[in-house]
Amino acid sequence: MRKKLWKPEDIEFVFSSYNDFEERLLNFLKVIPYNEINKNVWSPELVSLFLDICGLIDSMSRYILGQGKVGIKRKAKVLDEKGKQIERKITSLNIIDFELNIFNQLELEKYQVILYIYSVYPNCIITPYKDYREKEEWWTVYNKLKHNRLDNYKDANFYNILKSLSALFLLIVAYDESEDLTLALLRHGWINTNWVPEVVHRERIQNPRTHWCDTNLFGSGYCLKGALLEKLEDMPVLVESRKFTNFVGKANR
Secondary structure (H helix, E strand, O other), X not given: OOOOOOOHHHHHHHHHHHHHHHHHHHHHHHHOOOOOOOOOOEOHHHHHHHHHHHHHHHHHHHHHHOOOOOOOOOEEXXXXXXXXEEEEEHHHOOHXXXXXXXXXXXXXXXXXXXXXXXXXXXOOEEOOOOOOXXXXXXXXXXXXXXXXXXXXXXXXXXXXXXXXXXXHHHHHHHOOOOHHHHHXXXXXXXXXXXXXXXHHHHHHHHOHHHOEEEOOOEEEEHHHEOOOOOOHHHOOOOOOOHHHHHHHOOOOO
């Protein structure tokens, strides 16, 4: 993948959209708290939000594989299920292409995300890409909703909203090919550090254990890759995040 991929206006669209999604969900949380009892709660607002979130994951994946190209006749070089490189129209790409050429390469299925919602503490660890295409999981629900909202709108519930938004968050923070994305993570306050941007980007690629990102709802980093935590106290390394420390109530080491 090329390192010069993202146009500045496209990066800002992604971050502005994500921030809007998170704010909409936070506003919903002010009315209905997320917990085991409410995880299947749905509403028309959640249906719309869920489709927006998953739609951006789809669009980002096409953008990455298409090297930022646009147009219905544009093609992307991708690996098929046999590992052979083929060309496909960007408009014809699907979730299998995204999984083989982006999600698997980034090993997203191994990453966990901290959910900064204290009402579910300490059970606030999400693995967004684990079994994400299984029945009733968020990508399958997204596809069902695209084809028939009236039969499937109740599946756009709290649980699937949080899984899909954390999946979008993880796709943004785990994709480290673009220095422009690193700058955006710094600019929007997702990475909190005094290091100069060039060093931050180099460390994201060469020594990703130094990399941790926070938003209002989520936190994650390389140290959560493959950690398979059941509780926050099992964090394998010290997390240098004030938000994480304040949420847990102490440093994790």
